[in-house]
Amino acid sequence: MTLLDVKALKKYFPLARGQLLHAVEDVSFAIKAGDGLGLVGESGSGKSTIGRLLTGLELADGGTISLDTSTDTAVQLVFQTAEEALNPAFTIERNIAVGLGKNRSSDPKRIAETARSVGLDPELLTRRPHQISGGQQARAGIARALVSEPELLVLDEPTAALDVSVQAAVLKLIDRLRRERSIALLFISHDLEVVRLMCDHVLVLYLGRVAEYGPVEQVMSAPAHPYTRALLSSAPGKSNRVRSAGEALSPIDPPGNACLFHNRCPSATETCRTSKPELITLRDGWQAACHHMERS
Ligand code: SF4
Numbered sequence: 156m157t158l159l160d161v162k163a164l165k166k167y168f169p170l171a172r173g174q175l176l177h178a179v180e181d182v183s184f185a186i187k188a189g190d191g192l193g194l195v196g197e198s199g200s201g202k203s204t205i206g207r208l209l210t211g212l213e214l215a216d217g218g219t220i221s222l223d224t225s226t227d228t229a230v231q232l233v234f235q236t237a238e239e240a241l242n243p244a245f246t247i248e249r250n251i252a253v254g255l256g257k258n259r260s261s262d263p264k265r266i267a268e269t270a271r272s273v274g275l276d277p278e279l280l281t282r283r284p285h286q287i288s289g290g291q292q293a294r295a296g297i298a299r300a301l302v303s304e305p306e307l308l309v310l311d312e313p314t315a316a317l318d319v320s321v322q323a324a325v326l327k328l329i330d331r332l333r334r335e336r337s338i339a340l341l342f343i344s345h346d347l348e349v350v351r352l353m354c355d356h357v358l359v360l361y362l363g364r365v366a367e368y369g370p371v372e373q374v375m376s377a378p379a380h381p382y383t384r385a386l387l388s389s390a391p392g393k394s395n396r397v398r399s400a401g402e403a404l405s406p407i408d409p410p411g412n413a414c415l416f417h418n419r420c421p422s423a424t425e426t427c428r429t430s431k432p433e434l435i436t437l438r439d440g441w442q443a444a445c446h447h448m449e450r451s
Contacts, residue, residue: 158223158307158339159186159209159230165217166204166363176407178204180363181218184356188223188306191333191340193350193371195386196360199406202343204363206232206309209341223306231300233310240296241284247295248280254299269302270295273328290321294328301332308333311343326353347387351375356440359383362406362415365434369441379443381420414446422447 166179179201186192194202207213209220210232222230231254234240241250251269252261267277273294279287287295293313300308313329314322330353333340342353350357350371357374359367359382367380378384401418409415417427424447432444 156188156223157185158188158190159341160221161185161205161209161218162221163218164205164208164215164220166201166208166213167216170407174407177409178363178406179208179215182358182360182363182365183218184358184365184368186307186339186341189333189337189339190356191342191354193347193354193357194341194343194360195345195347195350195357196366197345197386197403199362199403200360201363202360203235203311205360206311206341206343209309229303229305230307230309231303231305233297233300233308233313235312236316237284237289237292237296240299241292243284246281246283247275247287250284250295251280251298251302254302256303266298266302269298272332273298273301289317290324293317293321293325297325297328297332301336304336305338307339307341309341309343312345313342314349329353346390347375348390359386362404362409364415365442365444366416367443368434369437369443373438373441379437379441379448380445381422382416383443385419414444 162183164179164182168176168178170176182205184192194205196202204213208215210230248266251266255262270277270280275291275294275298279291284292314325317325332338342350344350354371356369357371358365359380361382366382367374367378374383375387378387403419404415412429412431414427414432417423426446432446434442434444436442
C-alpha cells in the first residue's frame with residue numbers, strides 16, 4: 156500500500172534582484188507502508204527542504220504530495236538538533252506532549268510509555284533539555300515524533316549532532332522502532348552507508364534534482380549515475396575516489412538545458428552541457444538521469 160506519493164515537487168526561494176534559488180525541481184517518489192527511503196546528497200541538494208515540505212513546514216511551489224487517506228496517515232519530523240526539536244523552557248514531558256498536537260490534551264501515561272519505548276527513563280520527564288545528555292535529547296526528540304503514533308517518520312540527519320558513540324545506539328533504536336511499529340521512514344542523510352543499513356530504497360539528489368532512485372542494494376552495488384559513484388567513492392574508508400573536480404554549479408537560476416553535474420563529472424561530453432538528461436528507467440523501480448549511463 157502506497158502511504159506517500161510525491162509527484163513533480165518544486166520549491167524555489169526568491170532572492171534579491173529577482174533571482175530564484177531552485178531548491179527542489181521536479182522530484183517524484185513514493186513510500187509504501189513500512190518502507191524506508193533514504194534521501195541522500197551533499198548539503199544544498201534539497202533533501203532537508205523536501206523533509207520540510209512533507210511535514211508542512213514549507214509550502215511547495217509546484218507538484219503534489221498525496222498521503223493515503225484511508226489510514227488518515229500521520230507524518231512526524233525528527234529534527235536534526237535538540238535546539239530545533241525541544242523547547243528549552245519546557246520539561247521533557249511537555250516537549251513530548253507537543254507531538255500530540257494542539258487539539259489533544261496531554262496524556263501522561265502515553266508520554267511515559269513512549270519515553271520508555273525509546274529508552275528514556277520516565278524520571279527524566281520532569282527535567283529541562285539542558286539537564287539531560289545529548290543522547291537523551293535525541294531520544295526525547297524521537298519520542299516527541301512517535302507519541303502521536305505516526306505511520307511515517309521524516310528523519311533529518313537524526314544523528315548528525317551526536318557523538319559517534321551515541322550515533323550507533325540511536326540508529327539501532329530507530330531501526331527497532333521501525334520494525335516493531337511498521338513505521339515508514341524518510342531518512343535524510345549525507346551518508347550512503349547509513350542509508351544502506353536503514354533503508355530499502357534510496358533517492359540521490361543533486362542540486363535539487365533526482366540523479367538516481369531505486370532499491371538501495373542495487374543502487375549501491377552498481378550505481379548508474381556518475382554522481383552516485385562519486386558520493387560512494389568519497390565515503391570514509393574508500394581510496395578510489397571518483398574525480399569530481401570543478402566547482403558545483405549554483406542552484407540560483409541554474410541552466411534548464413544542461414546536466415547540472417557536468418562541470419564536476421568525469422564522463423561529461425558536449426551533450427551534457429547543452430541538453431538536460433531525463434530520468435530513464437533502468438529496471439523496474441530503478442531510474443537515473445544521465446546521458447552516458449553505465450548499465451550492468
Ligand atoms: Fe555526467 Fe553527462 Fe551524465 Fe551529467 S549527463 S552525469 S555530465 S555523463
